[in-house]
Amino acid sequence: MNSDVEPIQLFVPTFQIEETLKEIRECLEKGWTGLGFKTVQFEKAWCDYTGLSNAHFLNSATAGLHLAIRVLKLEDGWQDGDEIITTPLTFVSTNHAIFYENLQPVFADVDEYLCLSPESVLERISPRTRAVMFVGIGGNYGRLPEIAAICEERGLRLILDAAHMTGTRWNGRHVGHEADVTVFSFQAVKNLPTADSGMICFRQEHLDQLVRKMTWLGINKDTYSRTHSKGAYKWMYEVDHVGFKYHGNSIMAAMGLVALKQVDLDNAYRRQISQWYEKEFSTEDKIKTIPVPVGCESSRHLYQVMVSDRDEVILALNALQIYPGVHYRDNTCYQMYSYAQGTCLNASLASDMLLSLPIHMKLSYGDVQRVSKALIEIVNRNRVDA
Ligand SMILES: Cc1ncc(COP(=O)(O)O)c(C=O)c1O
Structure with missing residues (x-):
């Protein structure tokens, strides 16, 4: 040795320490460390940065991958045992997310870019295939446009695990526009480091609305905002779904806002x-x-x-x-x-x-x-x- x-x-990981502390201090002084405030600012900043229309801040990309599948399953009426074609060369979060929803991961092979091979994906499509999960490993774009075209032709959803892809661009445009839903990770060793957090970006506005409920236990915040704005009955919300506690918080968003500039x-x-x-x-x-x-x-x-x-x-x-x-x-x-x-x-x-x-x-x-x-x-x- x-x-x-x-x-x-x-x-x-490298942090802009003084600037990050200043941003976090704002949360502490305001007495607001949870959902809202900085999370809203970070979602807006993320949409501006990527050009994506929707972004919801989460406590991790693992939660985001789970939600991507849960929301699409609800929306499209997928049944237990339906299949998602995915890559074996990834962190287990990608594939666990499929199992969380009682769906079946069907593995296709990778190509020279270490990303899903379109030829292999085509071979694995069955009558029960509902979606393809693409991972841009290490930030690589692979043959994503061809995979997107296959999904379009076959009526399959495309889920992009972009945990490694913050800042990856294709012909000058940030990734995420290709897929029905894209999930980013801001875990501590990722390119945009916080401590643990992520972002989910649905193409369709109504799915963004749905995922916002799902990350807060299924609570319908519209009812909450209505009653809140009248200054009474804050507790009088509706619960539409068995949701999860998956939303991000303002401390992580404060870290993210600073890291995004860098x-x-x-x-x-x-x-x-x-x-x-x-x-x-x-x-x-x-x-x-x-x-x-x-x-x-x-x-x-x-x-x-x-x-x-x-x-x-x-x-x-x-x-x-x-x-x-x-x-x-x-x-x-x-x-x-x-x-x-x-x-x-x-x-x-x-x-x-x-x-x-x-x-x-x-x-x-x-x-x-x-x-x-x-x-x-x-x-x-x-x-x-x-
Ligand atoms: C490809 C891939 N997908 C998903 C994840 C999960 O990200 P998170 O740690 O934010 O849950 C990771 C994390 O390492 C990853 O590498």
Whole structure:
């Protein structure tokens, strides 16, 4: 173990501390830390930033993915056991959300972008398919327009798990316009870090209205606002649905409002780091880089490569105080999704080879050089010594 060098971590969140504290202070002084006030400001700022028409602030993207499916199930009358085509190469939140609503995840394979392959999606469509769940892994846009076209033709809903995609643009336009519903994550290590929160953006206005009820226990706030405005009977609301306690709060929104001003600048630096890595690896045939399609300005939440003997490579990097990550294990490796094991060969291969290299605002050019050179040296050893 080499202990005289600084460790290099995969992710290190960076906050605008003074400005964030000022924004949070406003909540404390006003005595308003919950739903409303800053959450309303942040929703508006998010719509302005993305150009999306609707945005509702949540306590996490996991909650958002659940709600996306719950609301579409209600709206379209989906039955238990109906199918959603999804990717095995994601964080389990994506696929758990399908199970939360007693629907069936049907796994399609990924392509060279590590996103859902349109060809594989087409093969998995059945009479019970109701939606496709697309994950823009690491900020990559993959072949989303083709997936959107398939959904349009086949009358399927498109749900976009954009947990990694804050700031990803396609031909200059922010992502989210392609899907019936898009869910973003502002969890602590994401590109727009709070502590934990997320945003759900429905294309249809009435579904945005519905999701607002669902995030507050199903309480009909119209009734609340009516009685509230008369200054009496605040308790006289209606409860239309068995909803959840999933809404975001003003402290998280205060963090988000400050981080939003910074995110494009941060993402530009993430793309710079990615270019530095790409340059180093351009002549290395043992390090496979992941392409980004022309037209996509990726948020570069992740910088991923594929290498053989990945687990040994990680141990060798760790010995040099470099701590990469893995995004993700093929979800069909997990017990609850094992029914689909062996159905997605690209995902399964990627799952064994993927390596996420350090990428964050505190990483210097010298750090990127240190990581790149270490990785190049390790993969080119005749035998990997852990
Ligand atoms: C692809 C993906 N989807 C969903 C989530 C869930 O986000 P959250 O932590 O905000 O619930 C994550 C979080 O890591 C993720 O990576």
